[in-house]
Amino acid sequence: MNEVAPKFEQADALVIGSPVYYAGIAGTMKSFLDRLFFSTHFRKCMKVGAAVCSARRAGTTATFDQLNKYFTISEMPIASTRYWNMVHGHSAEDVMQDAEGLQCMRILGRNIAFLVKAIAAEKERNGLPEAEEAVFTNFIR
Numbered sequence: 001m002n003e004v005a006p007k008f009e010q011a012d013a014l015v016i017g018s019p020v021y022y023a024g025i026a027g028t029m030k031s032f033l034d035r036l037f038f039s040t041h042f043r044k045c046m047k048v049g050a051a052v053c054s055a056r057r058a059g060t061t062a063t064f065d066q067l068n069k070y071f072t073i074s075e076m077p078i079a080s081t082r083y084w085n086m087v088h089g090h091s092a093e094d095v096m097q098d099a100e101g102l103q104c105m106r107i108l109g110r111n112i113a114f115l116v117k118a119i120a121a122e123k124e125r126n127g128l129p130e131a132e133e134a135v136f137t138n139f140i141r
Contacts, residue, residue, distance in 0.1 A: 016049075016051055045076070060088070085105070
């Protein structure tokens with residue numbers, strides 16, 4: 001964590017990827033991401049986020065959704081492609097045969113680069129959106 005957090009703070013984008021375990025991210029990945037996003041107190045607003053999943057067969061959409069939640073709670077725009085950011089295959093060799101998945105990864109890379117450049121240009125012109133103090137609502141009265 002001590003190595004990753006400063007790199008995340010300096011980065012313009014963060015791509016996180018996970019294989020699918022029981023229709024979700026691995027426990028170690030969840031622990032890592034919980035800690036990374038909770039323990040870093042720098043503003044993540046307008047850092048581009050992208051999640052990538054890999055599965056033999058199924059569970060990718062639930063995993064993709066789980067990963068993207070880290071970005072949405074941090075005001076990070078999410079880079080997308082023409083389908084969900086996922087590849088399928090039991091092995092790396094199998095994934096290399098997933099033509100649609102590989103195309104999505106190529107498009108995703110280009111879209112991340114475009115978003116990073118567009119956000120940097122707007123940030124230079126007008127700065128980041130105004131930050132607001134967090135408001136927490138407790139529905140238990």
